[in-house]
Amino acid sequence: MAVEETGPFLRIEGVSKRFGTFQAVKDVNLTVEKGEIFSLLGGSGCGKTTLLRMLAGFEEPSEGRIFLDGRDMAGVPPWERPVHMMFQSYAIFPHMTVAANVGYGLKHEKGLSKADRAARVAEMLDLVQLTQFAHRKPHQISGGQRQRVALARALARQPKLLLLDEPLAALDKKLREHTQFELMSIQQRTGVTFIVVTHDQEEAMTLSDRIAVMDKGQVKQVGTPTEVYEFPASRFVAGFIGSVNSFEATVVAREAPWLRLHVPALGGDVLARDSAAATPGQPVSLAIRPEKMRIAKDRPEGPNAVAGHVKDLAYFGKDSLYRIALPQALVQAHAVNARRGDEGARVADWDDEVWVSFDPSAAIVLVA
Amino acid sequence: MDPDMNTGRFQRWFDLKGWTALLIGAPYGWLVIWFLLPFLIVVAMSVATNTPTAPPFSFGGDHAWINWSSYHRVLTDSLYLRAFLTSVVNAAFAAFLCLLIGYPMALGLTRVSKSWRNILLMLVILPFWTSFLLRVYAWMGLMGKNSWFNGLLTDAWNFLVPVDWAIRFVPMMNTNFAVVLVMVYTYLPFMILPLYASLERLDPTLDEAAMDLGSRPYQVFLDVTLPQSVPGIVAGGMLVFIPAAGELVIPSLVGNASQPMIGKIIADEFGQARDWPMASAVAVALLILMVLPTMIYSHYQARAEGTK
Numbered sequence: 001m002a003v004e005e006t007g008p009f010l011r012i013e014g015v016s017k018r019f020g021t022f023q024a025v026k027d028v029n030l031t032v033e034k035g036e037i038f039s040l041l042g043g044s045g046c047g048k049t050t051l052l053r054m055l056a057g058f059e060e061p062s063e064g065r066i067f068l069d070g071r072d073m074a075g076v077p078p079w080e081r082p083v084h085m086m087f088q089s090y091a092i093f094p095h096m097t098v099a100a101n102v103g104y105g106l107k108h109e110k111g112l113s114k115a116d117r118a119a120r121v122a123e124m125l126d127l128v129q130l131t132q133f134a135h136r137k138p139h140q141i142s143g144g145q146r147q148r149v150a151l152a153r154a155l156a157r158q159p160k161l162l163l164l165d166e167p168l169a170a171l172d173k174k175l176r177e178h179t180q181f182e183l184m185s186i187q188q189r190t191g192v193t194f195i196v197v198t199h200d201q202e203e204a205m206t207l208s209d210r211i212a213v214m215d216k217g218q219v220k221q222v223g224t225p226t227e228v229y230e231f232p233a234s235r236f237v238a239g240f241i242g243s244v245n246s247f248e249a250t251v252v253a254r255e256a257p258w259l260r261l262h263v264p265a266l267g268g269d270v271l272a273r274d275s276a277a278a279t280p281g282q283p284v285s286l287a288i289r290p291e292k293m294r295i296a297k298d299r300p301e302g303p304n305a306v307a308g309h310v311k312d313l314a315y316f317g318k319d320s321l322y323r324i325a326l327p328q329a330l331v332q333a334h335a336v337n338a339r340r341g342d343e344g345a346r347v348a349d350w351d352d353e354v355w356v357s358f359d360p361s362a363a364i365v366l367v368a
Numbered sequence: 369m370d371p372d373m374n375t376g377r378f379q380r381w382f383d384l385k386g387w388t389a390l391l392i393g394a395p396y397g398w399l400v401i402w403f404l405l406p407f408l409i410v411v412a413m414s415v416a417t418n419t420p421t422a423p424p425f426s427f428g429g430d431h432a433w434i435n436w437s438s439y440h441r442v443l444t445d446s447l448y449l450r451a452f453l454t455s456v457v458n459a460a461f462a463a464f465l466c467l468l469i470g471y472p473m474a475l476g477l478t479r480v481s482k483s484w485r486n487i488l489l490m491l492v493i494l495p496f497w498t499s500f501l502l503r504v505y506a507w508m509g510l511m512g513k514n515s516w517f518n519g520l521l522t523d524a525w526n527f528l529v530p531v532d533w534a535i536r537f538v539p540m541m542n543t544n545f546a547v548v549l550v551m552v553y554t555y556l557p558f559m560i561l562p563l564y565a566s567l568e569r570l571d572p573t574l575d576e577a578a579m580d581l582g583s584r585p586y587q588v589f590l591d592v593t594l595p596q597s598v599p600g601i602v603a604g605g606m607l608v609f610i611p612a613a614g615e616l617v618i619p620s621l622v623g624n625a626s627q628p629m630i631g632k633i634i635a636d637e638f639g640q641a642r643d644w645p646m647a648s649a650v651a652v653a654l655l656i657l658m659v660l661p662t663m664i665y666s667h668y669q670a671r672a673e674g675t676k
Contacts, residue, residue, distance in 0.1 A: 056580055078579045091577035095595050104591075105581035157582065 007070070009057075009193060015064030017050050017217075024050040024216040027041075027064070030208075037187055037194040039204040042214035043240070051214075052163050053268045056085045056097065069160055079108075084159040084365060088166040090150040092138040094332045098149050099134040100126065105157040127186060144175045149184075155190060164196045168203055174187035180206055201241045205229065213237050227338040234368035238287045245293070249286040251278045256362045261286055270304045272363035281329040285366040292362035293333035295322060295347050296355045305357035312346050320350065324356055331356060402646055406613070407655075414438055414648035424642045438649035448633065448650060452657065458619075459612035462551040466559035466608045467601060469552070474563035474600075478570075493556050500554065504621050511616070511622065514539035546622040548599050551612045558611075561602035565601025566595070594633040602665060610658050630654055640646070 008031035017025040025047040032038045051332060053059045055066065057078035064214060066073045073081065084105070091365075095099050100140040103121040112120075127129045128148035131139055138149065147170070154162055167183065168176045184207060198204050204211050206223040210350050213224045213236075221233040230236035239246065249270075250260040258271040263286055270286070274310045278284055299305055311330065312323035331358060335347050348354045408467035416425035427433055442448045477488055495503060510517040514537075521538045540546050570593065580586040623629065628636075630650065635646035645676045 056576075060578075077584075078576070079582045079584055085577070085579075085580045087573050087577055089571070089573055091571065091573040093574060093577070093592060104578070108582035153581065244592060 008032065009036075009069055010052075010195075011067040013053065013065045013067070015051070015061045015066060017047070017054060018058060018062045023217055025054070025061075028217075028219050030219065030222065032193060032213055033195065034193055034196065035191050036209045037184070037207055039196045039198055039208040039211045040214055041198055041201060041211050041240075043199055046214040047212050047217035048199075049165065050217075052085070052165055052195065052197045055080045055161065056083055056163055057338070076289050082152040082157075082160040083163060084161075086147075086150045086165065086167055087162040088153045088169060090146050090170075092146055092149055092153075094138050095155065097137060098130060098136050098141065101138070101149055101158050102152045104153060107269060109157060120156060124156045125157070128152045144171055144179065147171065148178065151186070153184075158190075159192060161244040162183065162192045162194050162340075166198055167196060168198075169200070173359065176203075201353065205241075213240060215240070217267065220331060232287070232364060232366065235285050235287070235366050238285075238364065239365060243290055244287045245290060247286045249284050250367075251282045251284055253280055259364065259365055263328070266306050266316060267327055268311065271360035271367050273361050275365040275367060277367040278365055282367070287364040287366055288331075288358050288362060290321065290332040291319075291334035291336075292358055293331060294357050295324070295333050295335055296357065297352070299355050300357045302357065302359075303362060304363065305355050307353065307355050310350055310352045310354060313348075313350060325357065379548060398514055410648045413644050414652050416645045416648075418643045418645050423644065427643050431567050434579070435645070438643075438645045439653075441646065442653050448630075448653075451628050451630045451633045452653070454544065454627050455654075457616075458547050458551065458629060459609045459615075461548045462555060462612045463559075463605045463609040465548065465552045466556050466564075467605060470556055470559035470563055474560050474567050475479075477560075477564050478567045492560050496557070501617070503554070504550055504618060506623055507546075507553065508541065510551075511540040511546055513541070521593065542624050544624060544627060547615075547619050550618045550622055551608075551615060554618065555608040555612060558607040562603040562607060563597065563600040566597050566603070567580075570596055588676045599669075603613075608664060610662075613658060614654060 006017055010030075010032040012028055012030040015025060016023065016026045018177065028047075030038075034335055035340050040051060042048045046310060049058060053075075054061050055079075057073070057076060060074070068081075068083065093104065096104070097309050099121050103117055106117045106120060109117075121134075122131070125134055128151055130141075130145060130148055130152065133145060138146060147167070161234075164183075171179055180203065183194075194207075196204070196207055197323070198207075205345045208225060210222060210224055211228050213220045213228055215236050221228055223231070228237060231243055232241065235246065239243045247263050247265045250261040252260040252262050252269060254260075254274065259274045261270055261272055261284070262268070263270050268307060272286060275284075294300065297309070308324045308326040308331075311325040314321045317337070319334050319336045322335060324331050324333060381565065412427075413425055415434045415436065415438070416427050417431035417437075419422060419426045443621050457624060473492070477485055477492075509515055518537050518540065522535060525538065525547070526534045540549075574592050574596075575588050578592045579585070585593060613629075614631045615629060616635055619629040619632055620635075623632075634647050634654070637643045637650060641647075
């Protein structure tokens with residue numbers, strides 16, 4: 001993206017937040033570019049909401065500084081920040097109509113005539129397709145519509161930064177998928193930088209340009225959805241994003257381009273993608289995604305194959321999840337049901353003897 | 369459901385249709401017996417003729433069945449009109465001052481920690497634990513011209529104003545000021561509690577949302593908190609205004625006898641004057657005066673909610 005030389009749009013520098021003796025956020029450093037959808041992903045209590053509230057100005061950092069578009073935000077109260085927030089509960093004013101809610105922030109905009117304001121409200125309502133509900137009260141519209149009111153209200157003042165706190169958590173599954181794409185399209189049309197807080201890794205993956213995975217107040221990894229999924233930096237990230245088969249292992253030797261590991265649970269040595277941090281003799285973790293596990297009746301060619309039997313299988317329609325008992329471990333493998341048919345078309349059935357294998361490039365070595 | 373026989377039997381017992389009827393009927397029955405019937409008797413008395421009999425009124429006979437003369441006097445005799453005006457003005461001042469004092473207290477109650485909240489709520493209700501009369505007498509003592517309280521106020525006044533305006537005491541007793549002061553003191557909890565109940569229900573994220581959209585704290589209060597607490601303000605206002613307008617004890621004890629409030633008039637007509645039809649007519653007029661605004665409010669309230 002072509003950006004002027006002013007540096008990153010949002011810079012979070014060594015920010016920490018303590019409540020009494022509890023450290024909610026620990027030394028977070030992040031940069032976000034203009035126009036990005038950036039997600040803060042983590043479980044409850046990981047500090048993501050506290051970080052969001054510091055961006056909105058509801059909390060002041062105990063340490064560190066936040067720069068937005070080059071301006072230090074320290075001491076700037078929420079009502080003076082060009083940052084608007086879409087609250088998890090939506091926080092729609094129940095005593096105002098939909099149009100009054102959307103126009104609420106505009107009354108603080110000086111030099112905006114009544115007609116301009118009405119035009120902006122109409123434009124926002126059109127953006128979220130709520131024009132026909134303009135004069136309804138919040139209790140007269142559905143949850144999904146309330147969510148769009150909250151979005152329109154937060155966007156009406158054209159903020160530099162839009163903060164979304166669990167934007168999809170209160171919607172049901174069907175509506176969630178639809179809204180996800182709608183959010184992305186609105187972001188593209190308005191060009192506003194989005195910061196999304198979520199505990200739902202799928203939501204973070206589909207929405208975001210980049211994700212910061214947080215745990216216990218710290219940022220564990222920042223990267224694109226592909227990076228954090230395919231190249232997790234730590235056991236925590238690998239386990240938090242998606243499911244993973246994880247084994248204790250010891251580094252045996254470097255065999256370019258692979259790394260040879262001794263994995264007792266898999267009954268021997270395996271080859272894995274090299275990790276620069278690994279040194280021979282070091283205990284590490286080996287992680288393999290279930291969908292990268294292959295199941296076959298006969299021993300496949302190549303390295304990294306172990307025999308076992310199918311202990312369990314769950315049919316999801318588009319794919320099936322197999323739980324396969326190896327001599328010393330239980331692994332999960334996802335198989336896509338590419339062929340249509342009855343039970344006979346499956347790769348394997350209950351108690352079948354099968355071989356499980358994986359490509360060395362799919363095996364992740366985790367040192368941290 | 370548990371197929372146990374006892375459960376089944378009790379279940380049937382609980383499910384009896386009669387319970388619903390009883391639950392709805394009981395309060396209605398209570399109101400009919402203890403409010404509607406006595407009120408109808410008062411209405412009937414108000415159109416009777418005052419006679420030197422026992423009870424001191426009669427219908428028919430030498431007199432008209434329906435005698436409107438009491439109502440005629442209520443509407444024309446300036447004594448009654450002035451008494452109504454005094455009552456309404458005193459009660460309105462009391463309700464307004466209760467709102468002014470009670471609102472910050474109620475708002476404060478919603479902002480303190482849970483443990484503090486319970487203690488403070490307790491303190492709001494605590495005065496009810498002592499005799500109401502005792503508290504009015506205490507105020508009489510404080511307001512009297514020889515009390516330390518009056519002395520302090522007098523000294524403060526004399527210190528602040530030129531010598532020519534110096535006074536020997538602050539005339540507080542037997543004034544409408546005293547009536548309003550004691551009524552505010554007495555009825556304040558009735559304002560605080562409904563206000564607290566309505567403010568406590570408000571979602572604090574709405575305040576944050578307004579702040580986030582550019583409102584300073586005072587604007588948040590005006591735009592978000594105040595409009596949403598209107599039902600609490602109305603409830604508290606009515607709980608103070610209605611009993612204050614009909615108040616008898618406070619104006620009798622600390623009020624100005626030459627400017628009586630309507631409660632005192634009713635009591636005097638019943639007691640000293642033994643003019644029961646007149647007393648009843650004033651009572652009915654007071655009720656209409658109190659009920660009408662309430663009905664108008666609930667009409668608009670219902671219409672506002674009808675759009676749901």
